[in-house]
Amino acid sequence: MSTPEGEGEGEDSVATGDTAQKDGRTRNRHPRGLLTLWNVEMWERFSFYGMRAILVLFLAAPEDQGGLGLAPHIAAAVFGIYGALVNLLALPGGWLADRLWGSYRAVLWGGVFITAGHGTLALPSGSAATYLGLLLVAAGTGMLKPSISTMVGRLYDREQDAAERDASRRDAGFSLFYMGISVGAFAAPLITGYLGERIDWHAGFGAAAVGMLIGLLVCVRGGRRLPAVTREQARTAEPAELRRMLGLCAAAVAFVVLLCLGLVALWGMSFTKGVIQAVTALTVLIPLVYFVTMFRTAGLDRVDRSRLRAYIWIFLAASMFWVIAEQGGSLVSLFARDHVDRYLFGWEFPTSWFQSLGPFYSILLAGSFAALWIRMGTRQPSTAAKFAIGLGGLGVATLIMAGAGVAAAGGERISPMWLLMAFLVQIMAEMCLSPTGLSVTTRLAPPRFANQLMSLWFLSVAMGSALSSQVVRLGTVWSLGTYFAVLGCAALACAGAVAVSRKRLSRLMRGVT
Helix, strand or coil, X not given: CCCCCCCCHHHHHHHHCCCHHHHCCCCCCCCCHHHHHHXXXXXXXXXXXXXXXXXXXXXXXXHHHCCXXXXXXXXXXXXXXXXXXXXXXXXXXXHHHHHHHCHHHHHHHHHHHHHHHHHXXXXXXXXXXXXXXXXXXXXXXXXXXXXXXHHHHHHCCCCCCCHHHHHHHHHHHXXXXXXXXXXXXXHHHHHHHHHHHHHCHHHHHHHHHHHHXXXXXXXXXXXXXXXXXXXXXXXXXXXXXXXXXXXXXXXXXXXXXXHHHHHHHHHCCCHHHHHHHHHHHHXXXXXXXXXXXXXXXXXXXXXXXXXXXXXXXXXXXXXXXXXXXXXXXXXXXHHHHHHEXXXXXXXXXXXXXXXXXXXHHHHHHHHHHHHHHHHHHHHCCCHHHHHHHHHHHHHHHHHHHHHHHHHHCXXXXXXXXXXXXXXXXXXXXXXXXXXXXXXXXXXXXXXXHHHHHHHHHHHHHXXXXXXXXXXXXXXXCCCHHHHHHHHHHHHHHHHHHHHHCHHHHHHHHCCCC
């Protein structure tokens, strides 16, 4: 595709470092477009995590305090379903970018949907507007999330350096990009949490809308800094392919609607509970269809089939991890509201500020973990061992929460150190499992299923979030101490199972460590 007039090779060469061959002064610089994408992602994550930090608190707050007045376990379930939809809708969102709009247009339209969603949440218009806003945010995030990372990678596609140098520059660029995620996720709960809890819930949602609007404006104004290859139209889908995708989306929507209506009519469920059950069923069904379809595809050799079997166990282990980890933003947040002493120097800080702990720990520890794996080299733990460590660490973090539940059983508010320690251990566990899962997904995928297997990794997050919406109901049957103790023991049991099976997994992975 030819370069548009006014955005020619002179500007692009500076942005991508091509002039380094002339004078060497820009050899170590990153493409200028990286700053644009960094800002877009930072503001999008600000809006996402800002709204997420106050969502369950708003859902569970009494109506006379401006909330929806849902029971705590229903509020936590809605939170889980929202998380599931965010990851589930990345599938059609990625398809739109690949086949119709291109990455840049997908990011723009995703930003529009997200802004509209947060704007809807900012209006005090009742539960219908709340659920519509959540759906718009989930749809917009599904468009934006897969595309903006692709754009970062394409910034480096025109690099002329040696392959090793290009890889290191690309990796460093992604490290800077993900720092934007952490910065936005850390700052957001501090701002939206204060506005939402101290002034008005809808003011907090409005701050999230403003954040995404700023990101959208940055994307529009900074578009000229992006290489033409990141802004070009995607190859238009064939009519038959478009009809197939529309049919699949319609079938998924029909499945949810019909199952929901059936549960409401036959079992007497409320509409909210019916949607929770229907979306959970869909989120479990889609990965099953994916795996069956891949195994039935002709032309897979024995090595590919063996690696796919190994990936089933990795997928299930990751889903188990997210079932528990995703409750850090729901039940743990409600626990902090009701049972944790939040006074600091005589001032009670907002409950949602605890949601900044995870990003804060990530910023502090990410470099240390990366350096640790590099230093260990070939002596570092295998994929299965890292998964076992991650699940074990999550189990320990959840048992810390069980101890907090027992300590709070007497009715007095407990020290915030319980949550500080639990979040710290959980983030360390996540750093062992999540990056490893992304990496092994790319290495186990048969060439013809590379993108689909990566979609399955995000579906593991979706399935974990959806299943958490079912598990949280046990919190109404057991005490919180017992509930977290059972979850912690379940995570430790899974960690033990993965550790015991690591040699078998290694054989199934056929040389992938």
